[in-house]
Amino acid sequence: MLTSLTLERLEAVALGRDSLVLSRQERQSVEKAHDFLLARIESRQRIYGVTTGYGPLATTYVAPEQSVQLQQNLVYHLCSGVGEPLAIDQVRALMAARLVSLCRGHSGVSSALVERLLFWLLHAVTPEIPSRGTVGASGDLTPLAHLARALSGEGRVSINGGPWMPSATAHRQLELEPLILANKDAIALVNGTSVTAGIAALNAVRAQRAVKLSTLLVLLYAELLEGHREAFHPQIGAVRPYPGQQQLHRWLWALSADSQALKPLDARTLPASLDGVARHQTLPQDAYTLRCAPQALGAAWDVCTQHAETVKTEIASVSDNPLLFPEEEEILHGGNFFGQHLAFASDHLNNAVVQMALYSERRIARVTDPLRNNGLPAFMQPRDTGLHSGFMGAQVSATSLVAELRSQAMPASIQSIPTNADNQDIVPLGTIAARRASTSITQLYQILAIEALVLAQAVDIVGSPSLSTATRALHHWVRQRAVTLGGDRPLAEEIEAIAQALLDPDEVASLIELLD
Known part of the structure; x- marks a missing residue:
């Protein structure tokens, strides 16, 4: 039906x-x-x-x-x-x-x-x-x-x-x-409300896929930086029972099961010879872009889920006026056309999308920084670094996209202006909120595309034998659509092509299946 x-x-x-x-x-x-x-x-x-x-x-x-x-x-x-x-x-x-x-x-x-x-x-x-x-x-x-x-x-x-x-x-x-x-x-x-609902429906499925794709990207990022698998342990989520965080723990724990790149759980002990204080030892846990992946993406997944449920309800609704009830032989005048639910949900989703974009940009920044990227070359350019700049420009573009997203993050749902001779004396502005979230999602996918290209380049540099099956599949997916960066070349078209492929449900079906 x-x-x-x-x-x-x-x-x-x-x-x-x-x-x-x-x-x-x-x-x-x-x-x-x-x-x-x-x-x-x-x-x-x-x-x-x-x-x-x-x-x-x-x-x-x-x-x-x-x-x-x-x-x-x-x-x-x-x-x-x-x-x-x-x-x-x-x-x-x-x-x-x-x-x-x-x-x-x-x-x-x-x-x-x-x-x-x-x-x-x-x-x-x-x-x-x-x-x-x-x-x-x-x-x-x-x-x-x-x-x-x-x-x-x-x-x-x-x-x-x-x-x-x-x-x-x-x-x-x-x-x-x-x-x-x-x-x-x-x-x-x-x-x-069908314009708002239609746009919001597209936003819903695309934002949920963005979380799943981000999960794969963050796992590859953690493997390249030789992070601790311990942070993904489901028991951590069990004692903080947000559904989204628990889902991310399950995904990351399962996907990383065959990874040889992550540090395994170990029984940490102090050196037997320790007498007093021993400084400059190896950190026992990772930076937050690695360690807090279940919490950051889990919170985004919860927002995406809440937004999707609101949209499902709206799609299942009758939203015009007046409404006819033939069985009861009534015509009732009311306000089902008032799109406040979608306005709030779209603004909430937009916040989560901006946060996911920021999180991706921070991963790109760390993995391209030779002071923090576990020995990888600066901006992922191993050949004549300095003569060639690798992904330096792409990393700046990601920063710019995040700055633009932040500058446009003011909620629309609180901007009510009376109109229509004060007949419409409150207005929800949900369509503006849904359109803004749609634009944010497009820019999020552009940032994820940059991250995917950067991480695939890192795999080309260090090799993939120790990676998990899931991240090797991600690397293969990227390399089917973009070749390794040798000398510097324009990347604009490749970034856009990867972004469009990531947005396409059929193109990413094989990747999404890894989490389903």
Whole structure:
């Protein structure tokens, strides 16, 4: 059933690798709610946005005969978005999320609207939706209005990722008639949280994968620096029972089981000849980037899990207004479109993403520093160091990305500004929070890509026989996509290519399976 869509499947739909199918039960629910709505309209019931104006103009009553113009004018006045278009995968994600909500049988939309959204997803028709202009209070009115505009044959769309074209031209090519949005079609389409939810769904699965990939990277980092395996012991997590920390202990302990590079557990004793104080001995434990990996990444995993649960709940929700309950013969006006849950969750996730980026950058900094990297060459350049600078520039880029992430880390969810003639006197700004988290995740993957290249270079220098099976697989994965750095060369394209590969669920499936 479409309404049982998982976040992973939603991502696959967004990437064009899966399709949605509406069940018979869902079709019947849509039709039943629509028939109920039509009966109430025919009885001339006052229904917000259907037989009234919008927002503070709801004091205006509108005759049912003007339904089409009322719905069309809603779309027109809300098509005020600005900025670069949302990415195609984000638009497809929000379309899927909106479909799931509408098909629960409480929105009263026509079957024609549902079928057209399904058709567009199946045939890769993507509307151009400006990324800015919504406060997420009555749902994502502005971006969803641009979707409605395109469905009506106006605005622009892309087919199969091609160039933008007029929606009217695309309709002719596809031998379709533009939709006429009437009754409750337009307000039900625009009056929901699905833009925020769609973007947040992509953020959820990508952030969780980032933790898993970071786990592999931190293990390889620890092996290269000959860290103590002891810090990964599950008993440490057992007495501090955060689920995320315990999960990281399990992952790191299991993945490191066959590693010969980490220092094993030992029974530490003082030298028998010790008399007084013996200074400058070997440290019995590691720097925090090694020793606190379960705690740092475990906390991030807990945040990612909490965020994902919030998104799952939102995807399973009906978020427009008013809501129809045909079984109870009620139409109820309320505020399910208010996206506060997603706003808080997205800001919380963004904090975890920034921390993961900072943690990766600190690992890069230590492993490229010849004073702290266990005898590895400076910036991982073993050939004519000084004449060649290796990953020096890439390490600076990682630092810059972290600084930018920090500068943009102010929460959006607390920035409420009253609007709409004070009708929307509080606004959650969840869409801004979700978009910001999405940008942060992209930059996190760029930093992880730099780390992956640096660590793979280190393995090329010292060899891999003592490494764990998992980290040898990680090294092999990187080397399938980027060659060893000999003399200096531009790295920008390689960093971006590795970042995109890390982001792709199919590309990293073999790595993620190591932890599952």
